[in-house]
Amino acid sequence: MRYDLAFFLCCCKSFLHSSTRNSTDYYELLGIDKDASQDDVKRAYKKQSLQMHPDKLAQRGMTVTEVDQERFQKMKEAYEVLSDTHKRETYDAIGEKGLKWLEEPFSIDPQEMARNFANSSPVDRAKIFGIFVGIAFALFLLPILICLQIDGSFGQNASWVAVLTPLWIANIFMIWYHFRVISMGPIPKPDGVPDHEWVDPLPMSKRYFSLLRFLLFCVLEVLIALKLSNSIDWTWLMVFSPLLLHEATTLSKKVPLARMKIVTVEDLEKALAKPFEEFTTGEKELIAKRYSVVPSIVSVEFETAHRLKGRARQDCIKVFFRIAFLTLLIVHLDYNLNWNWWLIFSPFWIMSVCICCGSCHKFREAHAVASEKDPALFGASAVNGADGPSATNYGAMEDGTPGSAPPISEASKEEVRAEVIHAGYKLIGSFVSQIFVLVIVGLFVAKLQGAGYSTLWVLFPLLMVAGVILCCLGCTIFCITDISDETGDLSGQSGSNQYVPPEESSDNNTTQVNQVASISGEKTTSYDLD
Secondary structure, eight states: OHHHHHHHHHHHHHSSSSHHHHSHHHHHHOOOOTTOOOOHHHHHHHHHHHHHHHHHHHHHOOOOHHHHHHHHHHHHHHHHHHHHHHHHHHHHHHHHHHHHHHOOOGOHHHHHHHHHHSOHHHHHHHHHHHHHHHHHHHHHHHHHHEEEEETTOTTTTTTHHHHTTHHHHHHHHHHHHHHHHHHTTSOOOOOEEEEOOOOSSSSSSHHHHHHHHHHHHHHHHHHHHHHTTTTTOOOOHHHTTHHHHHHHHHHHHHHHHTTEEEEEEEHHHHHHSSGGGGGGGHHHHHHHHHEEEEEEEEEEEHHHHHHHHHHHHHHHHHHHHHHHHHHHHHHHHHTTOOHEEEHHHHHHHHHHHHHHHHHHHHHHHOOOHHHHHHHTTSEEEEHHHOOOSSSGGGGSSSSSSSSOOOOOOHHHHHHHHHHHHHHHHHHHHHHHHHHHHHHHHHHHHHHHHTTSHHHGGGHHHHHHHHHHHHHHHHHHHHOOOOTTTTSTTTTSSSSGSSSSEEEEOSOOOOHHHHHHHHHHHHHOOOOOOO
C-alpha cells in the first residue's frame, strides 16, 4: 500500500463508516474479480457497453429510461477508476466515498462525516488522538533538548550540532519540499482563461526567492551551532549576517507595498483627460508599475489594497525593531559589554506596546465608522453632542437635513455590528497574544540575567497551553456519541410525555374537572361553606 493511503487510512478511517465505504462495488458492475488484470477490465467494459449502452438498447427496440442511463454512467465511472492503476489502488483501500473525497474535497458532507465518526471504534479514534500527540511531541522535542543542553543535563562535552539533530532533519525535509515545488514547473493555464488574463499564482521567481530565504535560515542555524560548540572563531556579526540579509530581503518586498499609491480610475481619467478605455497599453503598464488602480474608494479592491498597504507598513516596523534588537545583541556579544539583558530586549517591549496600541487604534476606527453608519447603536452621545441625548437638535428635524444620519437597513446594521465585534475580537486576541509572548520572553531574559530556575520553566506556558489543548481534543474525540434520529421529535417530546386528551364522561362532571386540573398541573381547592 502506498504511504499516502496508509496515512489517510490512519487519519480518516473513522470518518469512513463501513456502511458508506463501499456503497457501490465497481467490480460487480463490470462483472470481474478484484484480482482481475487490466486486460480483463477492458474486455469486461466492452462487454458491458454492448449490453448497457443506451444506443444499443434503442437498437434492440427497448425503451431507454433514466435508470438505464444512470446505470451505464455508473459502469463507465467504474471502468475509469479500475483502468487507472493509481485510482484502483486508492479505491481498493478507501472505497468509492473515500476516492471522491480525495478528488473533490469540497464534496464532503460534514454531517455524514460527524455521523461516521460518532459510530467509529475507539481504536480509530485513538489513532487520530495519537497523531495530535505525535505532532505536539515533534514540536516540543527541539525546544526541550535546547533547554536541557543549556542546563548542562547532557554534560560539558555535549555538542550543539548533535543536540540540534531534529532541526537538521526538519531542514532537510523542507529543502526537499522547496526543490519539489520548483521541479513541478509553471502552473499550466486552465482551459477557457484568456492568455492576457492568466497570472501564475505561484511564479517560478517566487519559488526561487522562497528557497533562498529558507537557505539563509539554514546557514544561520549551522553557524550558531558551530559557534556555540567553539568549532569556529567568527564574530557574532558574521554569524548573524544571514539573518540580517534575510531581514533585508523582507524589506525589499514590504517597502514597495508600504509606499504604494492607491488611485482610482476617476483620478486617472481626470489626470489624462480621457476615458480609461482609451488608455494605451504602454500607459497602463506604466501606471501599473507606479500605482495601484482601483475602481473607486468604496470598492472592495480599495479596501483590499488599503489593508495590504497597512499590513506592509506593520511588517516594516517589525523588521526595524528586530534589526534594532540584533544590533544591541551583536554589540553586547562581540565587545563583551556588561549591559543589562532587559535593556538589550527593550525593542521587544516597545514593539509589543506598539502592536497593542495599533490594535486599539483599529478598533477605534471601526467603532467610529460604525457610529457614522448607525449612531443609534454606536456612539449616540458623540453624535448628539456634549449636551447628551436630551439635547434637541432643531436643525435635524427632518430627514436629509444636516445633523441627521440616513437610516440603514437591518442587514446593514447586522453587518456593521459584525465588523465592530470582529474588531473587538482582534483587539482582545492581540492583547492576549502579546501578554503571552512577553511572559515567555520575560522568563528567558530573567534566566539570562542569572535567575536560578531551570530553563525548562521558560517553556512552561507553552507546555501548559499544549496540555490543555490535548486534554480538550481527547475529551472531544473520545466522548462524541451518535445521536439517533428516532429519539424524540423536533419538539424534544417523547411519546410517553405527550398530552392525551381526557375522555368525555357524562356521569361525573367533577371527575372531568379534576382530570383537566391534574393535566394542567393546577391544584383544586375545596371550600367548606359550613
